[in-house]
Amino acid sequence: MKTKLLNAGLILSSLFAYLEWGQTNSMFLIQGEIEVISKLFSDPTSVLHPFTLIPLFGQVLLLVTLFQKQPSKVLSLLGLGCIAILLLLIFAIGLMVLHVKIIASTLPFLIVGYLTLRHHLKKAPL
Numbered sequence: 572m573k574t575k576l577l578n579a580g581l582i583l584s585s586l587f588a589y590l591e592w593g594q595t596n597s598m599f600l601i602q603g604e605i606e607v608i609s610k611l612f613s614d615p616t617s618v619l620h621p622f623t624l625i626p627l628f629g630q631v632l633l634l635v636t637l638f639q640k641q642p643s644k645v646l647s648l649l650g651l652g653c654i655a656i657l658l659l660l661i662f663a664i665g666l667m668v669l670h671v672k673i674i675a676s677t678l679p680f681l682i683v684g685y686l687t688l689r690h691h692l693k694k695a696p697l
Contacts, residue, residue, distance in 0.1 A: 573690060574636070574642040574644075574647060574690065574691075575636070575637055575642055577647075577683060577686060577687045577690060578633045578636050578637060578642060578647055578650070578687070579633075579637060580683040580686075580687075581633055581650070581651060581654065581680065581683050581684060581687060582630055582633050582634065584679040584680040584682075584683050585600060585626070585630065585654045585658060585680050586599070586600055586601040586604070587599055587600065587601065587676055587679070588600040588657075588658055588661050588673075588676050588677050588680065589672050589673050589675075589676035589677075590603065590661065590673070591670065591672070591673060599676075600657075603623075604627065604630075607623050607627065608627075622656075622657055622660075625653045625656055625657070626653055626654045626656065626657040626658075628653050629649070629650040629651070629652065629653025629654040629655075629656075630650065630653075630654060631650075632646045632647075632649055632650035632653065633646070633647065633650035633651070633654075636650065644691055647687065647691060648687075648688075648691060651684055651687055651688070654680070655680075655684055658677050658680045658681070658684075659681075661673060661676075661677050662674065662677040662678075662681065665677065
């Protein structure tokens with residue numbers, strides 16, 4: 572049950588990462604994902620980029636673990652890794668420009684990710 576709660580926390584906390592670029596452009600990751608998913612069916616070539624598809628794939632993997640009777644450790648860690656690629660990049664950018672909103676929006680994911688790693692690494696090996 573703890574694994575499912577951690578995986579749900581990873582999904583939810585990743586959706587609220589804050590992105591800002593230029594003077595007037597900003598969005599939460601969930602808004603960008605809705606846009607990507609809608610374009611995936613209408614114009615798939617416009618969203619074919621590793622930084623859009625890999626985190627989305629990670630969220631799908633974590634979503635699958637929520638419906639498993641015994642959540643897979645491999646899928647959980649793989650999903651975490653896929654999403655972490657983007658969220659760590661966003662966090663690093665926030666640190667470079669010292670943007671508090673960006674840093675604060677990624678911290679919940681980083682904390683839940685750390686707790687998930689600790690949970691899985693203290694269990695039996697793969």
